[in-house]
Amino acid sequence: VVEQDVGALRRHIALIGFMGAGKSTIGRDVARLTQRRFVDLDEEIERRHGPIAKIFDERGEPEFRRIEEEMAAGVLAAHELSVIALGGGAVGSTKTQDLLRARALTIWVPVDVETAWRRAKDSDRPLARDEGRFRALYEEREEIYDIVADASAADAEAVLLESSRIDFRVGALALLGKYVESPRAVLVVDERVLSLHPVKWNAPWVELQGTYTVPPGEDAKAVAVVERLWHEISLDREGTIVALGGGSTTDVAGFTAATYLRGLRWIAVPTTVVGQVDASIGGKTGIDLFTGKNLAGAFHFPERVVIDANVLSTLPEEERRAGMAEVVKTGLLAGRDVWSLPEEDMLRACAAFKSAVVLSDPYERGRRKILNLGHTFAHALETGSGYTVRHGDAVALGLVAALRLSGQPTDVVEEVLKPQPVRADRDAAWAALKRDKKGEGVFVLLEAPGRPVVTNVPDEDARKALDELIAK
Numbered sequence: 001v002v003e004q005d006v007g008a009l010r011r012h013i014a015l016i017g018f019m020g021a022g023k024s025t026i027g028r029d030v031a032r033l034t035q036r037r038f039v040d041l042d043e044e045i046e047r048r049h050g051p052i053a054k055i056f057d058e059r060g061e062p063e064f065r066r067i068e069e070e071m072a073a074g075v076l077a078a079h080e081l082s083v084i085a086l087g088g089g090a091v092g093s094t095k096t097q098d099l100l101r102a103r104a105l106t107i108w109v110p111v112d113v114e115t116a117w118r119r120a121k122d123s124d125r126p127l128a129r130d131e132g133r134f135r136a137l138y139e140e141r142e143e144i145y146d147i148v149a150d151a152s153a154a155d156a157e158a159v160l161l162e163s164s165r166i167d168f169r170v171g172a173l174a175l176l177g178k179y180v181e182s183p184r185a186v187l188v189v190d191e192r193v194l195s196l197h198p199v200k201w202n203a204p205w206v207e208l209q210g211t212y213t214v215p216p217g218e219d220a221k222a223v224a225v226v227e228r229l230w231h232e233i234s235l236d237r238e239g240t241i242v243a244l245g246g247g248s249t250t251d252v253a254g255f256t257a258a259t260y261l262r263g264l265r266w267i268a269v270p271t272t273v274v275g276q277v278d279a280s281i282g283g284k285t286g287i288d289l290f291t292g293k294n295l296a297g298a299f300h301f302p303e304r305v306v307i308d309a310n311v312l313s314t315l316p317e318e319e320r321r322a323g324m325a326e327v328v329k330t331g332l333l334a335g336r337d338v339w340s341l342p343e344e345d346m347l348r349a350c351a352a353f354k355s356a357v358v359l360s361d362p363y364e365r366g367r368r369k370i371l372n373l374g375h376t377f378a379h380a381l382e383t384g385s386g387y388t389v390r391h392g393d394a395v396a397l398g399l400v401a402a403l404r405l406s407g408q409p410t411d412v413v414e415e416v417l418k419p420q421p422v423r424a425d426r427d428a429a430w431a432a433l434k435r436d437k438k439g440e441g442v443f444v445l446l447e448a449p450g451r452p453v454v455t456n457v458p459d460e461d462a463r464k465a466l467d468e469l470i471a472k
């Protein structure tokens with residue numbers, strides 16, 4: 001099995017960079033959003049050994065570096081995955097560098113020297129007492145950061161995207177091969193997407209062994225499609241599957257990657273809003289069976305997610321609406337009006353939030369369940385209507401039901417998504433909801449925007465909320 005060690009999934013998130021870069025502020029935000037422990041190495045040192053300025057003055061810099069190295073080793077060796085802000089000089093130690101390589105995704109938070117000096121000059125930092133020395137140190141350290149870092153990120157959102165290896169790049173479809181880190185690859189692509197968007201490999205050093213189309217949309221998520229891919233693809237263990245299309249394509253290609261040769265690397269290049277904010281992120285892959293959706297699948301995290309917002313230009317209106325339903329869901333969970341941001345910012349904010357939730361609970365043992373907000377009702381409506389209700393419309397209605405049960409206003413959902421009651425068989429919808437819950441009446445509700453809770457709802461309340469979504 002290919003080791004699933006993507007981004008910060010099984011590693012600490014370590015922030016490095018010069019003093020005054022904002023590592024502690026960013027680190028605190030990332031820790032809150034990923035629900036990981038936050039460690040500010042300088043604060044830890046001061047807690048244990050007293051003020052850093054005093055250590056420098058009384059015991060000298062080499063002794064401070066020794067303490068710093070020892071404490072960094074302790075923090076990096078800890079089993080509990082953490083977000084760690086390291087002091088500006090901590091990465092000078094080769095021992096710390098080795099530990100970072102083994103135990104952390106190391107992200108460089110850049111800062112220009114003017115800003116750094118402005119922020120540091122009035123602090124009691126021992127290395128910010130003399131401007132000339134400060135500037136020389138800056139030059140010296142920048143080189144080390146560049147060598148040690150796996151990535152660089154200027155704010156919490158960028159750190160979260162890097163932590164799931166999500167790359168926003170306009171024009172990515174013209175250089176797909178450049179994202180592949182193995183010698184061979186195949187492309188699995190939605191037939192319609194391929195006809196609409198010119199795709200260029202542009203990486204002669206990676207052999208493209210074949211391009212395999214899958215049917216547009218949900219039809220791709222079939223046993224027969226996976227079976228065909230298993231037989232037609234002839235990659236070895238060093239191969240990568242690149243999936244280009246909406247959630248249906250990334251689900252089936254990711255599942256093929258999870259199962260072929262017991263697991264190949266794969267890269268998701270989502271082409272729908274649903275794909276870019278949700279389906280391609282978080283490692284859930286799978287296909288549908290005759291008995292229901294997503295019934296055969298695996299957690300198999302993409303090595304990278306490459307998002308080119310330009311490909312959305314051809315997306316049909318109803319697909320965009322389906323995506324906006326997920327965007328509104330994300331905004332409600334995050335407590336941010338993400339739907340009113342410019343498109344690319346909106347996509348980034350949603351992708352970063354999903355990354356944070358997944359990093360806090362990759363295999364959905366707890367918190368990740370919040371991402372189901374509104375979805376239980378949506379599935380019930382889809383089943384109760386014999387799948388004539390579109391998924392996005394069902395999710396919009398599901399959000400209305402969840403907000404009503406939460407005692408929260410529904411105006412945002414009404415304004416952005418304009419949901420209308422749909423035709424569905426009430427008893428069939430209720431039966432589907434009960435089946436989905438497997439006898440447990442547990443739902444995701446919102447105490448307030450940004451404060452989701454997983455809680456019990458009595459049957460009669462849930463049934464009433466469901467009934468209100470169905471046209472008279």
Ligand SMILES: NC(=O)c1ccc[n+]([C@@H]2O[C@H](COP(=O)([O-])OP(=O)(O)OC[C@H]3O[C@@H](n4cnc5c(N)ncnc54)[C@H](O)[C@@H]3O)[C@@H](O)[C@H]2O)c1
Pocket residue numbers: 190192193196216217218221245246247248249251271272273274275278279280281282283284285293294311312313314315316319322
């Ligand atoms: N794995 C997960 O975590 C996860 C999360 C959410 C949804 N999903 C799955 O995703 C699937 C839905 O995916 P989706 O909503 O992204 O759509 P999709 O992949 O089903 O595609 C919908 C339609 O849009 C077309 N299309 C895709 N990109 C286009 C583009 N750029 N321009 C024009 N047409 C384009 C497709 O050909 C298709 O006709 C469902 O099966 C759902 O279960 C998975």
